[in-house]
Amino acid sequence: MRRLTLFRWLLGGGLLAAALATGYLALPLRGLKVEVNDLELLPRESEVLAADQAVRSTFGSDDRLIIALEGLRGGITDPVFRDDARFFMARIAADPNLDRLMFDRLYRARFRREAVPGEPYLLHAPDAGWIDRSLKATAVTGQIAAGRSRNAVFLEMPAFSTAGVESIVPLVRQAAAELDARRPGAYRVRLIGKHLVLNELGRSIFSDMQRLLPWSFLLIGLLFWMLFRSWVLVSVALIQAVITVVLTLAALARLGQPLSLMTAMIPVLVTVLGIADEIHMYGEFLRLRAVYPERPAPALAWEALRRLFFPLTAITLTTIIGFASFLATDAPALRLFGLLAGIGLGISWMISVTLVPAVLALVPVHARPRWSERAWSLEAAVPFLRSRAFPVVLSLLLLPGLLRLHIADSWTRNFRPGHQIVQDVEWFARESVGLYQFDLMLTRRDARAWSEPELLAALSRLQKEIAATPAVTASISVADLVRERAWELGDPAAPLPALPASQAEVARLLETFHLFNEQPLERLFLNRGGQATRLMLGVANDDYATATRVRGAVEAAVRRNFPPGTVAARIGGSAERGRVLIRSIVTNQGLSVGLSLVVSLLALGLTSGRWGPTLKCIVANVWALLLVLGAAGWLGVEMGVATSSFLALGVGVGLDFGIHMAFDTETVEGGPGAVFLRVAANVLVVAVGLAVLMLSANPTVAKLGFLIVLSLVASGYTAIVIFARDRYALTLRRESSTSRPWPAARFPPGGPRTSRGRGADGSAAPPWRG
Amino acid sequence: MAVLFVLALVLIAWQAWRTEPLPAVPFISVIDPGGLVFPVAVPTWRDLPAIPSGREARRAFLEEHSVGAPALQDPSLCQLFLRISSDHWQQRAVSARRLAELTLGSPGRPGPEGSRVWSFRPDGLLDDDDQDGDFLDPGEITSEGPGAETEAFCAAPPPQGTAS
Numbered sequence: 001m002r003r004l005t006l007f008r009w010l011l012g013g014g015l016l017a018a019a020l021a022t023g024y025l026a027l028p029l030r031g032l033k034v035e036v037n038d039l040e041l042l043p044r045e046s047e048v049l050a051a052d053q054a055v056r057s058t059f060g061s062d063d064r065l066i067i068a069l070e071g072l073r074g075g076i077t078d079p080v081f082r083d084d085a086r087f088f089m090a091r092i093a094a095d096p097n098l099d100r101l102m103f104d105r106l107y108r109a110r111f112r113r114e115a116v117p118g119e120p121y122l123l124h125a126p127d128a129g130w131i132d133r134s135l136k137a138t139a140v141t142g143q144i145a146a147g148r149s150r151n152a153v154f155l156e157m158p159a160f161s162t163a164g165v166e167s168i169v170p171l172v173r174q175a176a177a178e179l180d181a182r183r184p185g186a187y188r189v190r191l192i193g194k195h196l197v198l199n200e201l202g203r204s205i206f207s208d209m210q211r212l213l214p215w216s217f218l219l220i221g222l223l224f225w226m227l228f229r230s231w232v233l234v235s236v237a238l239i240q241a242v243i244t245v246v247l248t249l250a251a252l253a254r255l256g257q258p259l260s261l262m263t264a265m266i267p268v269l270v271t272v273l274g275i276a277d278e279i280h281m282y283g284e285f286l287r288l289r290a291v292y293p294e295r296p297a298p299a300l301a302w303e304a305l306r307r308l309f310f311p312l313t314a315i316t317l318t319t320i321i322g323f324a325s326f327l328a329t330d331a332p333a334l335r336l337f338g339l340l341a342g343i344g345l346g347i348s349w350m351i352s353v354t355l356v357p358a359v360l361a362l363v364p365v366h367a368r369p370r371w372s373e374r375a376w377s378l379e380a381a382v383p384f385l386r387s388r389a390f391p392v393v394l395s396l397l398l399l400p401g402l403l404r405l406h407i408a409d410s411w412t413r414n415f416r417p418g419h420q421i422v423q424d425v426e427w428f429a430r431e432s433v434g435l436y437q438f439d440l441m442l443t444r445r446d447a448r449a450w451s452e453p454e455l456l457a458a459l460s461r462l463q464k465e466i467a468a469t470p471a472v473t474a475s476i477s478v479a480d481l482v483r484e485r486a487w488e489l490g491d492p493a494a495p496l497p498a499l500p501a502s503q504a505e506v507a508r509l510l511e512t513f514h515l516f517n518e519q520p521l522e523r524l525f526l527n528r529g530g531q532a533t534r535l536m537l538g539v540a541n542d543d544y545a546t547a548t549r550v551r552g553a554v555e556a557a558v559r560r561n562f563p564p565g566t567v568a569a570r571i572g573g574s575a576e577r578g579r580v581l582i583r584s585i586v587t588n589q590g591l592s593v594g595l596s597l598v599v600s601l602l603a604l605g606l607t608s609g610r611w612g613p614t615l616k617c618i619v620a621n622v623w624a625l626l627l628v629l630g631a632a633g634w635l636g637v638e639m640g641v642a643t644s645s646f647l648a649l650g651v652g653v654g655l656d657f658g659i660h661m662a663f664d665t666e667t668v669e670g671g672p673g674a675v676f677l678r679v680a681a682n683v684l685v686v687a688v689g690l691a692v693l694m695l696s697a698n699p700t701v702a703k704l705g706f707l708i709v710l711s712l713v714a715s716g717y718t719a720i721v722i723f724a725r726d727r728y729a730l731t732l733r734r735e736s737s738t739s740r741p742w743p744a745a746r747f748p749p750g751g752p753r754t755s756r757g758r759g760a761d762g763s764a765a766p767p768w769r770g
Numbered sequence: 771m772a773v774l775f776v777l778a779l780v781l782i783a784w785q786a787w788r789t790e791p792l793p794a795v796p797f798i799s800v801i802d803p804g805g806l807v808f809p810v811a812v813p814t815w816r817d818l819p820a821i822p823s824g825r826e827a828r829r830a831f832l833e834e835h836s837v838g839a840p841a842l843q844d845p846s847l848c849q850l851f852l853r854i855s856s857d858h859w860q861q862r863a864v865s866a867r868r869l870a871e872l873t874l875g876s877p878g879r880p881g882p883e884g885s886r887v888w889s890f891r892p893d894g895l896l897d898d899d900d901q902d903g904d905f906l907d908p909g910e911i912t913s914e915g916p917g918a919e920t921e922a923f924c925a926a927p928p929p930q931g932t933a934s
Contacts, residue, residue: 037792060800089815099816100808109812109855113892115916122892122918123812123855160797256791313771320778327785332792339789342782349775489896508898508905517812517837517858519805528802607771 004298008362018243018355026246028253034206035162035258036198038411041581041641043330043588048580051572055439058527059534060520063159065193067092067102067172068428070152073186076106077128077150084183085153091175092155098171103156105145106131111489111516123516130492137496138484140521143474143538147431154432162202165195190424197411200421201698204414205264208696215692216268217241220275223685228282230367236359237278240351241271248344261414261642262337265693265701266344272689273319273653274348276682277312278356280660283678284308285360286369301361305353311663314607315656316349318600322652325596329588337645338592371677391721399626401633407582408543409640414698433474434538436547436575440466440554441534443568449530450478451506456499462561463535469553471546474538478525485509542578551579581641589644596651597622608663613723617658620722624714625650628707637707642700646707653708654715657683661723676720683716807835812855819857825883829923836861848924852890852906869922872906876913881921889917 042049069088074081085107093099109123116124126134134141135150146153159165169191176189217238224234245267252263284304292300323345326338415422429435448455460479467475479499486497486509500506513522525534539550551571558569597618605614625647637643657679690712693705822831832851838861847863854860864872873888881887894910911920 037794039795040792056795056798058800061795061797063795063797086815089813093813093815099813102813102815103810104814105811107814109814111892111895113896115889115892115918117916119856120889120915120917120919121853121855122890122895125814158797161794251786255786255789257789258791310771313775317771317775317778320775320782324778324782332789335785336789339782339786342778343786346779346782504898504903507903512895514802514805514837515854515860517807517854518810519801519837520810523800528800603771603774607774 004362011358011362014358015355022243022246026250029246029250030253032249032253033258034202034260034264036201036205036261037333038194038198040260040262040333041331041409041584042577043580043584044332045330046580046584047570048572048576051439051441051570052577054570055441055534055572058441058532059524061158062524063194065157065159065165065168065191065195066428067155067157068147068152068190068192068424068431069155070147070188070190070427071186072151072188075150076146076153077131079128080183082107082128084179084187087182088175088179088187088189089155091178092172094175095171098157098168101157104153105141105156106153108518110134111512113489133492134488137487139474139476139480140484143433143476149431152431159193159195162195162199165193166199169196190427192424192428194411197421197425201261201411201414204697205259205261208698208701209259209264209267212692212696213245213267213271215695216271216689219692220272220685220689223688224275224278227279227369227681227685228286228367229369230365232359232363232365233278233282233367236356237275240278240348240355241275243351244270244274244344244348247347248340251343252340257336257340260333260336261700262333262645263340265642265704266337266340268690268693269341269649270344270348272686273345274352275689276653276656276686277316277349277352279682279685280308280312280678281305281352281356281360283674283681286365286367287674290368297364298361301357304360305357309353310608311660312352313349314604314663315659316345316352317603318596318655318659319652320345321599321603322592322596322648322650322655325592325599325648325651326588328591328595329584331584331588331641334588334592334641334645338648391718395623395627398630398634401630401635402626404633404636405629406633406636406638407585407640407644408638409581409585410542410578413638413640414700416697416699429540432538434540436539436542436578437573438537438539438547438550438554438571438575439534439573440537440558441532441570441572442558442562443532443570445566445568447531449503450526450533451510451530452503453499453501453506456482456506458561459533459535460499462557465557465560466535466537466550466554469550471539471541471550472537472553473540475535476525477535478522478533481513481522481525482506482509485512537573537575539575542575544579544582547575547579547582551576585639585641585644589639589647593625593647593651596648600651600655604659604663610662613662616722617655617662617719620658620718621651621654621715623722624654624711624718627714627718628711631710632707637703640700643703643707646704646711649708650711650715653686654711654719657716657719658723661719679716679720683712687712805837807837807858812857816857821882823883825885825923828883828885832859832921833861835859838862845925848922851921851923853919853921864922866924869924871908872911873913874909876911878922879913885921885923888913888920888922889915890920891917 039049069085071078071081076082076085089102089104093102107125110126110130111122112124131141135146136142144154157165157168172189172191176187179187179189220241221234221238224237225231228234248266248270249259252259252266257263281304284307285300288295288300288303289297320342323338323341326334329335412422412425425435442450442459444450444455450456450459456479459477463475463477463479466472483496483499486500487494489509489512490497500509510522510526513519525536527533537550537554539546554571555569558567601614601618604617605611608614628646628650632639660675660679660682687709690705690708693708694702696702696705819831819835822828829849833849835857836851836859837854838859844863847865848869850862850864850869851859852862876888878886878888888911890906890911894907895905897907898905899907
């Protein structure tokens with residue numbers, strides 16, 4: 001007893017030291033940033049990122065914040081609208097920075113051939129008739145400056161950074177409020193831009209984590225209390241969860257990485273997955289204590305650890321393998337997600353095999369849940385498992401859903417449909433030429449300039465061919481700029497002129513962009529030397545089929561219009577990024593799932609030496625994942641980067657159940673029902689814990705939570721079906737359908753024996769022990 | 771199993787250490803130096819600018835609101851400012867002789883602070899009579915308006931018979 005007291009003091013000191021160490025290691029958390037980067041899900045070495053970089057460095061950045069002023073009573077040529085628009089712009093421009101950065105394509109001053117008395121300059125505010133003709137005649141004004149309904153004007157600001165955009169929003173809202181006070185209910189102001197979406201997403205990620213994590217702790221605490229009826233055991237599980245989360249996030253901060261869309265899910269994941277070990281440790285400890293009440297707690301705790309060390313290590317390892325398989329992908333967000341989850345689970349495992357047995361050994365646990373006092377028959381627990389038809393019918397019903405599975409992703413899917421950002425983006429999609437864009441960068445290899453009339457005409461032909469592709473909603477090139485500038489300088493009543501016949505005339509027209517202080521408009525399409533040009537193409541949506549079709553049309557048109565070797569073509573833009581993203585989702589997830597299954601198979605098979613049960617674990621897992629994918633297909637749940645991550649989790653966590661069923665050391669005390677009971681409790685706790693993800697304000701995370709829960713339940717089910725039908729078949733026949741009192745088995749001299757030897761009563765091992 | 775587990779943890783820690791944070795995409799501008807006056811194009815929300823009085827202050831203001839040639843290096847050249855919009859000018863360096871050609875020796879009309887001001891007709895922008903690649907042609911800058919205000923700042927007095 002005195003020895004135990006000494007160890008208890010040591011445990012207390014150790015806990016205190018661990019708390020202090022955790023606090024110290026958590027210091028970097030103060031510098032943890034929340035940040036969403038739209039490129040983090042794309043493969044780093046992808047061609048589209050290189051093309052985007054080339055486009056950016058050649059034609060400048062074109063990230064913009066769009067401020068749309070929508071008239072609810074009048075159109076953009078209405079003098080009242082113009083006057084109010086001017087008031088609105090002036091209010092925004094009250095901030096000196098915004099005054100310098102705002103750009104108005106619609107009402108900007110235009111050249112007039114005749115002098116205007118009282119206005120001693122060349123450019124003058126256009127009248128309503130001129131604007132009307134300009135909207136009809138020119139691509140730039142007609143497609144970019146105003147909405148299709150002609151009730152909205154689009155103002156633009158360069159989006160230097162997410163923080164910069166964030167600071168603009170309140171100023172615009174203030175200006176909108178002042179406009180509303182001037183003309184109540186006449187206008188609606190909308191803000192559209194990638195940075196806005198990313199900012200809002202960052203905010204929602206943080207608030208989600210603040211909301212979901214306490215729920216996760218609460219549910220785990222509640223479930224552990226229901227299962228084990230011991231505050232000591234509940235406290236240990238919660239302490240483990242807190243330490244794991246804190247140290248994992250501290251590791252994230254220490255690595256200089258921000259909390260992002262993917263990594264924000266990790267606290268909930270490691271909390272829930274980490275405490276799964278405790279279910280088995282506690283369960284086995286309590287069962288042993290019920291069977292061998294005369295044995296001291298340290299001996300029981302050691303025996304529980306000895307029996308469970310292999311399965312606990314194996315399930316953690318396979319879960320880590322599941323996450324680490326993302327390392328095979330080239331998407332930074334997925335790689336970091338996998339690494340961080342692995343770190344979190346590693347920390348949790350260390351606590352499970354050190355702190356937890358120490359507490360079980362040294363801290364008195366008085367709880368005696370009734371289930372630990374009884375033996376369980378599998379048949380009694382789940383009668384429907386007896387049905388051989390059910391799994392077959394279930395598979396036949398769900399698997400055809402695989403054919404209906406749809407892969408799609410976009411940032412706005414991270415908000416609920418009623419969210420203002422979604423409404424604004426959908427409105428903009430209707431009013432503008434399309435949210436998604438292809439950038440075709442064409443660089444002459446022969447050093448000729450695109451301002452040569454012949455090359456300009458070829459570019460125009462190419463543009464016309466591509467624009468005829470059904471999904472292309474708009475196209476703008478330097479040829480448009482030249483023709484439209486010629487129109488602007490000429491007779492406004494005349495139709496759009498043909499391309500100039502001489503290079504000097506082209507140069508003269510392009511020079512006016514410089515003269516009129518509109519050089520960025522020209523640079524967007526033609527580089528300084530004139531050898532590189534850009535064709536911007538709008539598409540209605542960025543689904544894989546549409547984007548692939550348009551890309552194919554672009555490549556074919558380039559081949560048709562330019563002899564081989566004369567022009568280097570690169571394709572970038574948001575639509576191309578979307579296409580690459582979807583392709584990388586399929587490739588990455590396929591790669592990571594395949595890899596984690598193979599590595600898990602090898603790790604389990606080699607370390608256990610039992611390939612049969614190992615293979616069955618994998619089969620059960622694959623079957624479960626196919627069932628879930630089929631269900632997702634029927635339910636119309638689209639697979640995106642985040643949602644499809646359930647596959648890796650499904651492998652990592654789903655295998656756990658099969659591993660317990662296959663590899664838990666068979667004991668006299670428990671029988672198959674005991675293992676099953678622990679697996680069922682594991683499924684319950686992990687599924688309920690991860691179900692908190694379904695409470696997320698982010699629909700993508702909520703869907704991921706749903707799919708994870710579904711895959712865990714399915715994995716538990718398939719593991720039970722496969723292993724129960726196999727190893728426990730005889731028991732199913734023999735056991736009665738009700739719980740029975742625990743037999744009077746006791747430790748034989750020398751400690752408890754396992755199925756590797758003989759039973760507690762000295763008889764041969766029961767048939768279910770293999 | 772334990773060995774595999776430790777190996778996996780070491781691998782993960784190593785990879786995590788090697789994983790660099792994704793840098794933010796920088797905003798890139800490719801505009802020629804001196805090629806832009808902010809804001810882009812002509813702002814519709816601004817009132818006419820208040821041009822400061824005093825020759826040097828006025829010149830500095832026009833320079834600041836000009837696209838075109840960078841600050842004048844050669845003192846023998848004149849700075850010519852052609853008003854393109856309510857908000858910006860085009861600045862160019864011209865020799866006194868070229869200025870005299872453009873104005874046909876017209877002295878201009880009195881402007882603010884004792885300066886001389888000419889006018890440029892808008893249709894002059896649409897042609898290049900002397901085919902020299904410059905829309906400003908001899909005789910297109912006149913003393914009489916209407917037209918775009920044109921102002922010159924010369925350090926040395928122009929040759930006889932030219933503008934001052």
